[in-house]
Amino acid sequence: MAAVIETVELKKSYGKIEAVQGLNLSVQSGSVCAFLGQNGAGKSSTIKMLLGMVHPTGGSGSVLGHSIDREKESLLIRQKVAFVAEDKRLYDYMTVEQIVQFTKAFFPRWNHTFERRLMEQFELPPKRRIRHLSKGMRTKLALLLGFARGCELLILDEPTEGLDPVAIEDVLQIVVSLTAEGTTVFFSSHQIVEVEQIADHVLMIDRGRLVLDAPMDQVKEQYRHIQAVFPQPVEERDFRLAGIETIRTEGCTVSLVASHNVDAIIEHVRMLRAGNIDVLPLSLKEIFLGKVKVRS
Numbered sequence: 322m323a324a325v326i327e328t329v330e331l332k333k334s335y336g337k338i339e340a341v342q343g344l345n346l347s348v349q350s351g352s353v354c355a356f357l358g359q360n361g362a363g364k365s366s367t368i369k370m371l372l373g374m375v376h377p378t379g380g381s382g383s384v385l386g387h388s389i390d391r392e393k394e395s396l397l398i399r400q401k402v403a404f405v406a407e408d409k410r411l412y413d414y415m416t417v418e419q420i421v422q423f424t425k426a427f428f429p430r431w432n433h434t435f436e437r438r439l440m441e442q443f444e445l446p447p448k449r450r451i452r453h454l455s456k457g458m459r460t461k462l463a464l465l466l467g468f469a470r471g472c473e474l475l476i477l478d479e480p481t482e483g484l485d486p487v488a489i490e491d492v493l494q495i496v497v498s499l500t501a502e503g504t505t506v507f508f509s510s511h512q513i514v515e516v517e518q519i520a521d522h523v524l525m526i527d528r529g530r531l532v533l534d535a536p537m538d539q540v541k542e543q544y545r546h547i548q549a550v551f552p553q554p555v556e557e558r559d560f561r562l563a564g565i566e567t568i569r570t571e572g573c574t575v576s577l578v579a580s581h582n583v584d585a586i587i588e589h590v591r592m593l594r595a596g597n598i599d600v601l602p603l604s605l606k607e608i609f610l611g612k613v614k615v616r617s
């Protein structure tokens with residue numbers, strides 16, 4: 322599979338704020354890739370750099386083979402990629418049907434059938450001015466304008482923010498159906514349950530740095546929480562083994578998060594004469610909390 326998004330040591334600083342600190346991303350064609358992180362982790366800054374809306378202060382990147390830091394190429398990126406921004410900014414003075422007509426004039430691959438289907442499914446009032454739409458309706462309209470463009474890559478910044486549960490389910494189903502047709506979806510989110518439901522790859526960012534980059538299958542099948550109690554006090558340095566992602570020790574107990582190599586880790590813990598060893602699966606939420614907490 323080819324990478325549709327690639328970055329090498331990508332950096333963005335705003336004065337003294339180091340928002341993105343050397344990101345190496347590779348998003349494969351046809352995947353649904355979730356980009357998770359706390360508020361202020363650097364997700365929107367990364368997305369804006371990918372789209373040429375903000376200039377990197379270091380490193381490089383490409384989207385659909387076009388370099389993100391060359392003006393002409395970033396223009397091509399914005400033409401080829403359907404982007405739905407976090408702020409869902411739209412022309413407030415237009416009506417719903419006016420903005421649909423206006424937008425589709427720019428995109429030769431516009432999907433008219435899909436547009437009509439989404440107008441109905443999202444129950445969007447064609448004659449209402451955008452400034453009079455509710456927050457959720459505005460989000461649905463912004464998503465419709467992105468989904469119907471017929472692009473090979475969709476970048477969505479918190480797509481379900483402010484939507485009711487029915488609309489969220491609709492949006493997730495649409496994303497899945499688009500990827501079945503070959504569209505690549507890269508989306509940022511705080512909604513871990515949604516990510517677990519539709520993503521096949523997870524990227525987790527914390528304070529501008531990538532802390533997890535793994536296929537969802539690996540996250541579900543291989544990540545384990547290992548807790549053990551020893552007859553003697555233990556220290557972090559006793560547990561520096563391949564596959565151990567985080568280590569917390571307290572007196573005679575250790576709590577480990579392992580991403581792989583679990584059998585060898587358990588064997589090592591046994592050799593240190595652990596009296597009691599618990600091995601538990603981890604949810605994405607637990608992995609997320611573990612990754613961001615340890616660095617706090």
Ligand SMILES: Nc1ncnc2c1ncn2[C@@H]1O[C@H](COP(=O)(O)OP(=O)(O)OP(=O)(O)O)[C@@H](O)[C@H]1O
Nearest residue numbers: 335338340358359360361362363364365366367407
């Ligand atoms: N234009 C700007 N000027 C100064 N600082 C900025 C600017 N844009 C973002 N930042 C800072 O960069 C950091 C990363 O912000 P960013 O918006 O990329 O995070 P995020 O992960 O998208 O957060 P959220 O989930 O809250 O949307 C934050 O500390 C933020 O305050």
